[in-house]
Amino acid sequence: MGSPFSFGFFTAAADVVPSIEIQWLASVFAGIIFSFIVYRLTATFSSRLFAGYRKLTSAGKVEWNNRGFSTFHAIFASFASFYLLILSDLFKDDSQENLVVNRSSTFSNSVLSFSTGYFLADLAMVIWQFPALGGLEYVLHHGLSMFSIIQSLLSGQAQIYILMVLFSESTTPFVNLRWYLDTAGLKSSKLYIWNGVALFFGWLIARVFLFMFLFTHMWTHFDEVKEVFPMGFYSLLVVPPVLSMMNLFWFWKIAKGMVKTLSKAKHSE
Structure with missing residues (x-):
């Protein structure tokens, strides 16, 4: 009988355990393939269920x-990150003898590889349609995300901080729903208003408070952070602050939009 092994997100039996690099590549390709499958499924179901979709331009x-x-990836990434950071014992104090910055697992590697596949697919579409799907800030965001994830995968270090940042993707479904409702002409609906409120508080928690916790954790564990290889160490000092400033800028715009929407709703009553 073959011995069981984890191959990305799939478990199979084989006589030879594949190298960790093959597992990473399998998960990266899985992220790309799933992205395009969901892309096609979204097109198929939307054309059948939403009349407004058929009226859209190409x-x-x-x-x-x-x-x-992007919604599919956000749901997957946020749940996987929450499990690894909170529910599993991987990063809990005293759960392992090695430093928290040096901890990783087959599942955490698969999650990060899968997300790399998504970011590659999405970045390709952003560049292909540039600037329709997003400007330079999206290219910067995706580029920094992939750079940080790949470094963490290759070194096996700082995955706790990469997963914290990845959890911030939990706000993406609210951002996308806001766009869908706007495109469908439902900006005056209660769902649009409540989604805006949820986006405000979700962003505050996942992209403002969480980054404050990340910086605090790095400060209190700085003796461990200094053990990260040089490029990774300096990336930790630069990339999270850059992403945090981008998040604060977008949070300011979200707050302005929510106040404007609530004011319109109040005057229309």
Whole structure:
């Protein structure tokens, strides 16, 4: 009988355990393939279920479908990150003898590789449709995300901080729903208003408070952070602050939009 092994997200039996690099590549390709599968499924179901979708321009349909697979990845990434950071014992104090910055697992590697596949697919579409799906800030965001994830995968270090940042993707479904409702002409609906409120508080928690916790954790564990290889160490000092400033800028815009929407709703009563 073959011995069981974890191959990305799939478990199979084989006589030879594949190298960790093959597992990473399998998960990266899984991320790319799943992204395009969800892209096509979004197009298929939307054309049948939403009359407004059929009226969109070609560029509008591309963005609609693109937001479908970004929502899929966001749900997957946020749940996987929450499990690894909170529910599992991987990063809990005293759960292992090695430093918290040196901890990783087959599952955490698969999660990060899968997300790399998503970011590659989404970045390709952003560049292909540039600037329709997002400007330079999206290219910067995706580029920094992939750079940090790949470094963490190759070194096996700092995955706790990469997963914290990845959890911030939990706000993406609210951002996408806001765009869907706006495109469908439902900006005056209660769902649009409540989604805006949820986006505000979700962003505050996942992209403001969480980054404050990340910086605090890095400070209190700085003796361990200094053990990260040089490029990774300096990346930890640069990339999270850059992403945090981008998040604060977008949070300011979200707050302005929520106040404007609530004011309109109050005056229309």
